Amino acid sequence: xxNFHPSTQQLDDFVAGNCEPTLALMISAHAxxxxxxxxxxxxxxxxxxxxxMSDVPTDHGPDFSAMxxxxxxxxxxxGLTTLSAKQASIxxxxxxxxxxxxxxxxxxxxxxxxRLVGKLWQAPVDMGDLGRANFIYxxxxxxxPEHTHMGTEITLVIDGQYSDGMAHYxxxxxxxxxxxxxxxxxxxxxxxxxxxxxxxxPLFFTAGIARLLNPFSNLFFK
Amino acid sequence: MLVGIPLxxxxxxxxxxxxxxxxxxxxxxxxxxSRSQKAFAEVFSYxxxxxxxxxxxxxxxxxxxxxxxxxxMANVWQKSHLxxxxxxxxxxxxxxxxxxxxxxxxxxxxxxxEDICADDLWPVLCExxxxxxxxxxxxxxxxxxxxxxxxxxxxxxxxxIEAIYLEGKSQQEVADEMNIPLGxxxxxxxxxxxRLKEMLDE
Numbered sequence: 545x546x547n548f549h550p551s552t553q554q555l556d557d558f559v560a561g562n563c564e565p566t567l568a569l570m571i572s573a574h575a576x577x578x579x580x581x582x583x584x585x586x587x588x589x590x591x592x593x594x595x596x597m598s599d600v601p602t603d604h605g606p607d608f609s610a611m612x613x614x615x616x617x618x619x620x621x622x623g624l625t626t627l628s629a630k631q632a633s634i635x636x637x638x639x640x641x642x643x644x645x646x647x648x649x650x651x652x653x654x655x656x657x658x659r660l661v662g663k664l665w666q667a668p669v670d671m672g673d674l675g676r677a678n679f680i681y682x683x684x685x686x687x688x689p690e691h692t693h694m695g696t697e698i699t700l701v702i703d704g705q706y707s708d709g710m711a712h713y714x715x716x717x718x719x720x721x722x723x724x725x726x727x728x729x730x731x732x733x734x735x736x737x738x739x740x741x742x743x744x745x746p747l748f749f750t751a752g753i754a755r756l757l758n759p760f761s762n763l764f765f766k
Numbered sequence: 767m768l769v770g771i772p773l774x775x776x777x778x779x780x781x782x783x784x785x786x787x788x789x790x791x792x793x794x795x796x797x798x799x800s801r802s803q804k805a806f807a808e809v810f811s812y813x814x815x816x817x818x819x820x821x822x823x824x825x826x827x828x829x830x831x832x833x834x835x836x837x838x839m840a841n842v843w844q845k846s847h848l849x850x851x852x853x854x855x856x857x858x859x860x861x862x863x864x865x866x867x868x869x870x871x872x873x874x875x876x877x878x879x880e881d882i883c884a885d886d887l888w889p890v891l892c893e894x895x896x897x898x899x900x901x902x903x904x905x906x907x908x909x910x911x912x913x914x915x916x917x918x919x920x921x922x923x924x925x926x927i928e929a930i931y932l933e934g935k936s937q938q939e940v941a942d943e944m945n946i947p948l949g950x951x952x953x954x955x956x957x958x959x960x961r962l963k964e965m966l967d968e
Contacts, residue, residue: 593860
C-alpha cells in the first residue's frame with residue numbers, strides 16, 4: 545500500500561507546470577502508480593484551468609486573424625506520440641521490472657548494471673542536465689551504508705519494499721530527502737526492492753567503515 | 767522554480783466554471799469530424815485572447831505569449847479528435863495543452879537539453895493512455911500461466927518450490943523442516959525449475 549505521496553502543494557505546482565523538472569518527473573511516475581494522486585491531479589487541473597482561462601483580457605490585444613488563417617491551413621494530427629512505442633521494462637538477472645509510464649523514456653538511457661557492496665546493484669541513468677539518477681536494486685538483506693545528503697534525494701519504489709530506519713516503504717512510495725535526514729536503506733523483502741533515485745549532489749556516509757567511502761562517494765549513486 | 771509567479775488557482779479557487787463548456791465541446795467534435803473552420807473560429811475567438819492573457823502572466827513576454835497561443839491553438843485544430851468530454855471540459859483540455867507547451871518553451875529558452883519533455887510528464891496528446899493497464903494485464907496472464915504450470919509439477923517438487931520461492935526459506939531450512947537431506951532439496955529444486963523452463967518453452 546502506498547503511504548508516501550507528494551503534498552497537495554507539490555501536486556498543485558506539478559499540475560501548473562511550476563515544479564522542478566526532476567520532482568515533476570518523479571511525481572508523474574508516482575501518479576502513474578497511484579490512482580489517488582492521479583485523481584487529485586485531475587481535480588487540480590480542473591480548478592486551475594478555470595482560474596487560468598476565465599481571465600478575459602482588458603485590452604483589445606493583437607489581431608489574431610492572421611494566426612487563425614495560418615492554423616487552419618495545417619493538416620490534421622501530425623506527429624502523434626504513441627506510448628507503447630517505448631520500452632516498458634528493464635531487466636536485471638533475468639527479472640523483468642515493468643516501469644511506470646513516465647520513466648519509460650529513460651530505459652534507452654540506462655547503462656549496464658554493476659554490483660556494489662552489500663547485495664546492491666546499480667544502473668546509472670543519463671538524465672542530461674537534470675541531475676544524476678540510478679536504478680538501485682537491493683537484494684533481500686541488501687543495505688546501503690548509512691548516509692545523509694549534501695543535496696536532495698528523490699526516490700520512488702518501483703518494485704518490492706524497503707526500510708531505512710525512519711519508515712517502511714512500499715511499491716509506489718515517493719520520498720524527498722535532504723541534508724536533515726540520515727538513513728540506512730535496506731530491504732528484507734523476499735523479492736528485494738527496485739527503486740529509482742535522483743540525487744543532485746553525492747551522498748555523505750555517516751557511520752562506520754563506510755565513512756572511508758566519502759572521498760569516493762561520487763562513485764556511488766552519482 | 768521555473769517562474770516566480772504565484773499560482774492563479776490559489777487566488778481564483780472559487781472562480782465560476784466556464785459556462786460555455788457544452789457549446790465548446792460540440793465545436794471541438796465538429797472540428798474533429800468535419801474540419802469545420804466555422805467551429806474552429808468559435809473556439810479560437812473564445813480561447814486565443816484568454817490563452818494570451820494566461821501566457822503573458824506566466825511568461826511576461828509578448829512574443830513568447832503569442833508563440834504559446836499559436837502552438838496551443840494549432841494543437842487544438844490538429845488533434846481535436848483526442849478531446850474526450852468524459853475526461854474533462856474543453857477549457858481544462860486546452861489549459862493542459864498550453865501548460866505543456868509553456869513548460870517546453872521555457873526549457874528551450876533556457877537552452878536546456880532535450881532530456882525531459884512535457885508530453886512525457888503529462889501525456890495530454892497521446893493516442894492511447896491505457897497501456898499501463900495493458901502491460902499489467904499481460905503480466906497477470908503470465909502469472910496465471912505460471913500458476914497453472916506450477917500445479918502440473920509433482921507434489922514433492924511443488925512443496926520445495928513453494929517453500930523456497932514463495933515463502934523465501936533457504937534450502938537448508940526446507941531440508942530441516944521436511945526432514946530430508948539437503949541434496950534432495952537441491953535436486954528437487956533443480957528438476958522443478960528445469961520442468962518449468964520446459965513448459966515455458968513449449
